[in-house]
Amino acid sequence: MQFEFLLEQVVNGLVLGGYYLLIALGLSLIFSVGGIVNLAHGAFYALGAYVFVELVKHLGFGASVVISPLAVAVLGILFERFILRRFYTADPILSLLVTFGLAMVAEQAIRMIWGAAPVSTEIPQSFRGSVILGDFLFSRYRLLILAVVAIVLVAVWLLLHKTSFGRVVRAGIQRPDMVAALGIRLQPYMTAIVMLGVGMAALGGAFFAPITTVHPAMGADIMTVAFVVVVIGGLGSFWGVVIAALLVGVVRGIAIHFEPAAGEASIYILMFLVLLVRPRGLLGERIEKFE
């Protein structure tokens, strides 16, 4: 029995890791293309949740969960065009400061619009409860999230590796000067990547709104885990982030199984160990910009 309980925690951890992935992947993408560590990423996650809660009152679950990330992605265009764009070639400390400030502005803006008290919403009836597969218990709703994450992941991978858009983006990551010499402007690609990144964060926010407290500081809360994932995986690495997200979910589950009070500490211990052995993260490239 003991082993099955442990296995159940591992599987549950994988599901949770999928959700971390939605936030961390965008963070990593924006860094690899623009060289910017986007500290305001959590704000887009929070906005996704809030916009979802507003929309769901009128449009129902299905439509809201699609429209909310799209709306936030549009906001991402403005974010890239008017803020990020000025900092691609600047000292990284400047973009850190500006995105950190933006995160605080966004949190206060949410407080002013929706109030400090949390807003609430529910899971649609058809996704309530759990399914029992063999000995494993799964929340129906989380299985839905897992399916969506899998689809998004495959779509992003295909976009980056099987399209001409992806080829330019990948070339831009490795040799931006060469891409420029070939007469390709990277800016529209950057806009698209930022849209994609913040849209994924908002999708995470929308999906998690019914099962977590939707409050102004929720963006800051999620950023800690997102950074742990990105640091473990290696900033800028697609598969590194995927593996790290799943690993973080699983390690947390196992820790809670054996020593519940250490559940949250376990992911930081994992990060510490990874950094000790491999400072650039599991699959990270050497980051010349920072060395």
Place this chain on the structure above:
Amino acid sequence: MIRYRRRTLLKASAAFVGASALGFPSIVKAQAEKIRIGHLTPLTGFLGVIGSYAQLGVRLAAEEVNQSGGVLGKQIDLLSEDSINPATAATKAQRMLEQDGAVVLLGEISSASSLTIMQVAERNKKVFLSTGARSDALRGKNCNKYSFHCDIPNTVMVNAVGTALSQKGMVRGKKFFTLTADYIFGHDLLKAAKGFFGSHDANLIGDELIAIDVTDFSPYLLKVRQAKPDVVCCNLAGNQVTNLVKQYAEFGLPYPLVGFNLNTGDAWAAGAGNLGGTWPTVWYHTLINPASQAFVAAFTKKYGKPPENHAWIEYVTLKLLAEAINTTKSTASDELIAYFEKQTQFDIMKARKAYFRSWDHQMVQEAYPFTVKPKDQMKDQWDMLVLGEAVPAANDPLESIYPTREQNPCEMKA
């Protein structure tokens, strides 16, 4: 390096002191016109949501007191800040007393922060009215002469819910699984719960200590399912209760979820369709009595939403403080303490009046168990709860649900 001669340094110091002395009269005058009260409550973190309500309540009370002439003919100047964490709370409390000239401290929800503010109050010999902290230890082994405790303690919450559960046959011989917040409040609540289980033939088959930054409860819910309890019991605080309630509804486990601690703000945040079970509370805006209804009307008019229980407790606490200052005609700590220790009765918008018990400074008052209304019967998003009969019952003495002298190890130093 420049070396100053001693005499030059002395001159400079004298000049500085002189200039400061010239500058002081205006500051002293400003203080003389107003009576400063230091207010601390968490506005961020897992208790930030209910702390925001607390701040709205205390502000409304200050406004009303000032409109009706203030205290001792002076206006109340309320300094209200985010207490953030226990260490910062203590630093800010010290600053409010020492530099800002606050005469009394008031507020707080976190038991951990309340404990550090209590120590500051004792050191500075100033009264601290701890409004929202519930840990038994604060009014027990950590009690001190300068601190007064307005909210009901953990033991009372456990008794209120436990009694209601007993009547439904959900205690005797049943297996309980508890989820407990890993800080002083949770440890304390678990201790009270264990006492109740022990004296009522219930078995505690599992407990999980949960760090206060946990937002995903799925691994814990799997452990609950593995243990197969009869009743799951939540000993968490703040928005962790909200998260647990939402995720419990998500997983749809078959065991009833009850809790020994819930604030109305967290219930509202959980949403109508997610919350069930039996919980304790100190006050709810649907209580029917003139004072309560007038407060709800004034609060709703000003803020566009009904008050939460922390808004209520901060409101009545500032009001009773104003009453105490006006009656004793003093803001001196000794006078106020003597006034409260006389067990002076205060109207706190409940059927029975409340008073601070002289030997542990606990405010003795009614509490209520509540259950959740079916969604189709709610008038609005705030009309969620159905209050049970007040505990203790109308013909029992109020103190019967509070720990006795034998149970409560409070010894105040003179």
